Amino acid sequence: MTDSLASLTTEQRNERTKELDRMTTAEILTVMNEEDQKVAEAVRQVLPQITKAVDRISEALKRGGRLFYVGAGTSGRLGVLDASECPPTFQVDYDMVQAVMAGGGEAFFKAKENSEDDERQGEEDLQQKKVSPMDVVVGITASGRTPYPIGALKVARRVGAFTVSLSCNEASEISAFADCPIEVIVGPEVLTGSTRLKSASAHKMVLNMLSTVSMVKLGKVYENLMVDVHASNHKLRERAKSILMESTKTKYEEAESALEQADMQVKPAILMLLKSVSYEEAQTLLAAHEGQLREALETNS
Structure with a gap:
């Protein structure tokens, strides 16, 4: 398992930052900014896969289905963030777009790193949501090998839900369990293995696309105006x-x-x-x- 992890692109050392601890503040910020600019291009490379996912998500939501984001750690938090913004922005029910996070809601604020290793828990947590063939389930994991979202995708496929995987490594393990695998290859992180950086930025971009464009197709937008905004404050x-x-x-x-x-x-x-x-x-x-x-x-x- 250790060798498998070490071989991942997201775990490789970035040649540009091997002297990170010797750099000035300005130098570190400059290289971080330059590396971040690669993220948008990496997302551009997978727009066909994102298009497929959006079309299936919008179709499912029109039929009364739901969209589930499943992840652990940073990936789980990004799912919670995107799901929680849908009701105020588009005035949809809170159950239309949901996040399922390893370790539950408490893990959003305080890391429970071991919770991501339980594939069975991923299955059980999604089963509790009564996932059905009408739904779409997105498993999020930068490494592409996190057991928790893999377990969720396995149970989703068994019940006939459409499955999407979102990772940052080629030929990710989770891709094998997805009807629509999305692999955003952003390259090694500035801080080796810290996938809360470029990988997380890429996943945030993709999740923005999945929810926003799906809502556009649902009629929640006129021109470029959020005409279903929930005017609650x-x-x-x-x-x-x-x-x-x-x-x-x-x-x-x-x-x-x-x-x-x-x-x-x-x-x-x-x-x-x-x-x-x-x-x-x-x-x-x-x-x-x-x-x-x-x-x-x-x-x-």
Whole structure:
């Protein structure tokens, strides 16, 4: 097992940083910044695989399925971060996008490094979510060999869920258990083996893509505006008004009034202003077009 770990790209020493402890602060920051610039290019190389994953995720969510992120350590925390942002950003139910993390919620704040080694626990934790063929499960592991998410993908495949793996090494072990393997090869880390650096940045980029683009395809976005934002506090209410003003070219007071009539929901408020309909009529239009605001706006009814 030790030899297997040592052979991974993510565990190799970076030739550019072998004198890291001798470098000045500016030199270290410069090389870190230069290495980070390689991450976006590595993600670009796997856009076809990400496209496949997004299409399957959006199809699953449209049918009432769920998206699960499964990981340990940094990978698990990234899954929690992305999942937790979906409800306020896109006003979706909290169970639509979920994170399953080795060690449970406590491990988000305090590392439980040994929890990642339990493949059976990965299976059991996902089974507790009653994963089904309607769902999509994404196993996240920089090394590609972490037992916990591998266990989760195994049980997901057994029940017929679509499986995606996200790793940073070629021919990762977890890829063998994924319908859509995504291997983002970022190269050796600045600090040898510290995959919370480039590997984590790559995974954050990919998770951003998976959730954001899926929500676009679900009609949660109009133009490039988050028209399903959950206006649950002052900042988000002001953002909702700004979105409404931008999309309808109305003044602040008019946008504020329309939002209040629409129960602080941006999409029906836009329809109310642009099509001169009531809140109830706007809701009916949106329902008829499965929440797609552009289609509702372009209809002649």
